[in-house]
Amino acid sequence: MASQEPLVAVTCTAPVNIAVIKYWGKRDEELILPINSSLSVTLHQDQVSVSVCKALFNTWDLCTYRLGPDRSEVGQPRLQACLREIRRLAQERSSAQDGAPPSPSLSCKVHVASENSFPTAAGLASSAAGYACLAYTLAQVYGVEGDLSEVARRGSGSACRSLHGGFVVWHMGERADGKDSVARQVAPETHWPELRVLILVVSAERKLTSSRAGMQASVETSPLLRFRAEAVVPASLAEMTRCVRERDFEGFARLTMRDSNQFHATCLDTFPPISYLNDTSRRIIHLVHRFNAHHGLTKVAYTFDAGPNAVIFTLDDTVAEFVAAVRHSFPPESNGDEFLQGLPVKPAPLSDELKAALATEPTPGGIKYVIATQVGPGPQVLDDPHAHLLGPDGLPKPPA
Amino acid sequence: MASQEPLVAVTCTAPVNIAVIKYWGKRDEELILPINSSLSVTLHQDQVSVSVCKALFNTWDLCTYRLGPDRSEVGQPRLQACLREIRRLAQERSSAQDGAPPSPSLSCKVHVASENSFPTAAGLASSAAGYACLAYTLAQVYGVEGDLSEVARRGSGSACRSLHGGFVVWHMGERADGKDSVARQVAPETHWPELRVLILVVSAERKLTSSRAGMQASVETSPLLRFRAEAVVPASLAEMTRCVRERDFEGFARLTMRDSNQFHATCLDTFPPISYLNDTSRRIIHLVHRFNAHHGLTKVAYTFDAGPNAVIFTLDDTVAEFVAAVRHSFPPESNGDEFLQGLPVKPAPLSDELKAALATEPTPGGIKYVIATQVGPGPQVLDDPHAHLLGPDGLPKPPA
Known part of the structure; x- marks a missing residue:
């Protein structure tokens, strides 16, 4: 057994968004494509953070922890859908750039810990913040730039709207593959200061x-x-x-x-x-x-x-x-x-x-x-290492 | 001043109906024509009775009393619309029959008293029963036979459904004058005994x-x-x-x-x-x-x-x-x-x-x-004179 050695650790926060034109209903359950476009306001950020730790094993395993009030592990299939999607993007972009094989990080084990400061499942879109945070954090780890709508959406539809600050529209799109079902900023968080x-x-x-x-x-x-x-x-x-x-x-x-x-x-x-x-x-x-x-x-x-x-x-x-x-x-x-x-x-x-x-x-x-x-900004990278939710062993820290 | 002498006194009861396909919305506020047809079940009758007393004065006045828990007089314009409608029907039918002038009753003062045993305005269609009862009772007094949908409807739209027992449809109708907006029995009260x-x-x-x-x-x-x-x-x-x-x-x-x-x-x-x-x-x-x-x-x-x-x-x-x-x-x-x-x-x-x-x-x-x-029958004439709500002076009896 090789010892666990954290290689990359990133901690990010992502905001809750509140739809003023609501999303309700999917036209594709698997790809999470909506039956109508929606528009939301991004709220000033909570401490909704995701930390990712990369280890040495050459496996495709994903090890996830969500540190909610009950420390339950939730949403495994959707977390894995997000991870698959970000790896696909990383591979696509890496291939497009120089034809080189995918970076080693693509085959490594990932630890994820996340924490919501909003009451989960009380209708305050905490899963949207959580999956936006996951997508944003994984993008930092894998070096993926550009639109993350698809990654976040696979976790929770409205999560794509939490990728931006201010006022955000999620276009339902028309394509069967969902490539045009993306979130775009209508106006930044500074647009309406009152x-x-x-x-x-x-x-x-x-x-x-x-x-x-x-x-x-x-x-x-x-x-x-x-x-x-x-x-x-x-x-x-x-x-x-x-x-x-x-x-x-x-x-x-x-x-x-x-x-x-x-x-x-x-x-x-x-x-x-x-x-x-x-x-x-x-x-x-x-x-x-x-x-x-x-x-x-x-x-x-x-x-x-x-x-x-x-x-x-x-x-x-x-x-x-x-x-x-x-x-x-x-x-x-x-x-x-x-x-x-x-x-x-x-x-x-x-x-x-x-x-x-x-x-x-x-x-x-x-x-x-x-x-x-x-109104608040989109996801942020936290620089303070004390904010990391995973310990140096790549496992979640015990609750304080 | 002539003395008041009750000439006709009729007491009737009419049932509450509960819509299973709901009526909500009018296409004509004045004629009370609905935007969709509805279907109701007539409930076994309560003591929802109307009593009418005819006096000698040759006027078109209408004197109404509703003996609710608060003895308030309510809905005057709608009560008068019902009375106008029944008088019109009486006149039409009388003219059609023998060309004779309208019967003297058409120009007489009418006293109406009604009592609901259901809590009024608590959403139990008590006004439907009340106006069906009024229409039915006035029809007895004026000797009007045939469809009373129009009379009851002018009091409260769904009242026309309380004119029949069993299962009743109120066809929305298409005509602007509302002549085809009528209630019809779909099945009698004996149809579904369980x-x-x-x-x-x-x-x-x-x-x-x-x-x-x-x-x-x-x-x-x-x-x-x-x-x-x-x-x-x-x-x-x-x-x-x-x-x-x-x-x-x-x-x-x-x-x-x-x-x-x-x-x-x-x-x-x-x-x-x-x-x-x-x-x-x-x-x-x-x-x-x-x-x-x-x-x-x-x-x-x-x-x-x-x-x-x-x-x-x-x-x-x-x-x-x-x-x-x-x-x-x-x-x-x-x-x-x-x-x-x-x-x-x-x-x-x-x-x-x-x-x-x-x-x-x-x-x-x-x-x-x-x-x-x-499931219950439609309106009924009460034969017991003690059930009359108006005293021999044509005025409402004091509460017991």
């Missing part, structure tokens, strides 16, 4: 239906989903792109809410039906509409992925008042100090008129906490 | 969005609703008619659930979105699917109108076990004795296998009570 994002964490319970199983069931049983993908999304996507380019917040906000509602409508039209929203989600929806009605202006928008947590879009001048409205409607139960995380938000008074307009029975504890954030 | 209906009363709170306002908003804003009405319902209606005629319970049950889900999907696709289902509704949906999955057979179906209460369809041999499953998942809080109302249901044991299959955290008090009933 835009703010609030994540209202309603529940960290694992959802009953995974996105993957859910969208497959929807494609098979929902006539409304087919109609949405073919007849509604193309125009919505064009309009959303315009709203982003022109920084038209009201247009952006209304379309974001309508698209979220329509996505959840197709979930309900699935058989058996899928419900990701719960009563607290519905109270948040109601709160947003009341808040906007009070102002006579669409100042706040909600969107919900495959879970009950709300993602709120608003502008910097509205954050403080809206957070006060959230506190009023969902009084924090015990963690008053930790209720608001992320970017600082100044306390703001709530006018009696607005309180009356909200007209809701307060629901203590309905929202666990709020993360204030903004 | 069919049972359970009403799971989740909440008697008044709903936030009335059906009338809700469907108008949906027509204006939901692209999915238009698609449903045009591209999905025609085939569903044909298939549902076949299921009823052939007493194909599994087909009936699956289509009933899918249609209910799709209706609620179009509500969610409305902007701002409408949510009639709450977390308890969703738990009931989940319970039904688990129950069916356990049996490997679609033995139970749910449907939800514009409110959180579930209407369950099943066959007589399944009622006891399903009610036991409901009791298990939603333990009655205090009214154990009154939890089950209507038809008697024998207690049944719940197997450990089924308990495990349900796999739900019990929700005490989630369901207030259950009404067991079956």
Whole structure:
């Protein structure tokens, strides 16, 4: 037995993205090709990192670890699909360049460790960040440059959107081989500096239906989903792109809410039906509409992925008042100090008129906490070696 | 002042109907013409009665009272539309018969009192029963025979379906004047004697969005609703008619659930979105699917109108076990004795296998009570004078 000797170690982070025109449904399960294009906003980065260690064995084995809260090893077939894809790209590009045989690294064992700081499977697209991070990190290890959409997509469709910062469109593409199903930046993270994002964490319970199983069931049983993908999304996507380019917040906000509602409508039209929203989600929806009605202006928008947590879009001048409205409607139960995380938000008074307009029975504890954030950049290489998740032996470090 | 002298007093009852292919959206607000045909099951009758008193004054005034829990007078314009319509029919038919001038009754004052035994506006189609009753009672008073669809429809669209017992289709019609938008019986109440209906009363709170306002908003804003009405319902209606005629319970049950889900999907696709289902509704949906999955057979179906209460369809041999499953998942809080109302249901044991299959955290008090009933006949004339809701002075009796 040869001893294990880490040759390359790279640690990267990749961001979560939140779709404002949702992806739901594949036209090819194997290649992960969507039935409609989607558009997302990349959030400021979390610590969602992947570390890769290369050892000496001349095998094609892949040894993976995901260091979630439960240290479970997950998604092996999809991780392997990503690895196959990056190796194929590395080989293609290496062959194209000088006709030389593939670099030795292509036949080596790889250790991967990843960690998500978001609650996994609570509908906050943590798998998108995870697979974008994997693709980006493997690209560093194998020296692959250029478009990584295909690598990330094979892990999780929406992961390709986390390869870019700012505002990102994932074109569904038309080719059967998926070569044109790629993510492209619509506008960089500096494009709309006033835009703010609030994540209202309603529940960290694992959802009953995974996105993957859910969208497959929807494609098979929902006539409304087919109609949405073919007849509604193309125009919505064009309009959303315009709203982003022109920084038209009201247009952006209304379309974001309508698209979220329509996505959840197709979930309900699935058989058996899928419900990701719960009563607290519905109270948040109601709160947003009341808040906007009070102002006579669409100042706040909600969107919900495959879970009950709300993602709120608003502008910097509205954050403080809206957070006060959230506190009023969902009084924090015990963690008053930790209720608001992320970017600082100044306390703001709530006018009696607005309180009356909200007209809701307060629901203590309905929202666990709020993360204030903004649009952020794409994946990053971490230079700090202490951030590496794998020890010098190529195995995951024990949890701190 | 002449003294009031009651000349005619008629008391009738009319049934609630539950749509299994839902009506949602009008193509004509004034004439109440729907954007799609619908199909309903008429439930065994409640005490939903209307009493009419004719006085001597030669006026066209209409004096109406609705004796709800709050004794409020409601729906005046729609009540008057019904009265205008029945007077027009009476005049038309009288003229057609002998060319004689209209009977004196046409120019007389009418007192109407109505009472609903179902919680009004909780999504149990009480207004349908009320307006069917009004149309039927006025027809007795004015001696109008034949189709009353138009009269009832002007009060509340789905009221025309409550004019018949058994299984009823409301054809949307094509004419601009609505003359072909009529209700017809598909099969009488004796057609499917094994069919049972359970009403799971989740909440008697008044709903936030009335059906009338809700469907108008949906027509204006939901692209999915238009698609449903045009591209999905025609085939569903044909298939549902076949299921009823052939007493194909599994087909009936699956289509009933899918249609209910799709209706609620179009509500969610409305902007701002409408949510009639709450977390308890969703738990009931989940319970039904688990129950069916356990049996490997679609033995139970749910449907939800514009409110959180579930209407369950099943066959007589399944009622006891399903009610036991409901009791298990939603333990009655205090009214154990009154939890089950209507038809008697024998207690049944719940197997450990089924308990495990349900796999739900019990929700005490989630369901207030259950009404067991079956398919029933259309409107009826009450012969008992004590049942009259108007006193001899033509005014509503004080509450007992």
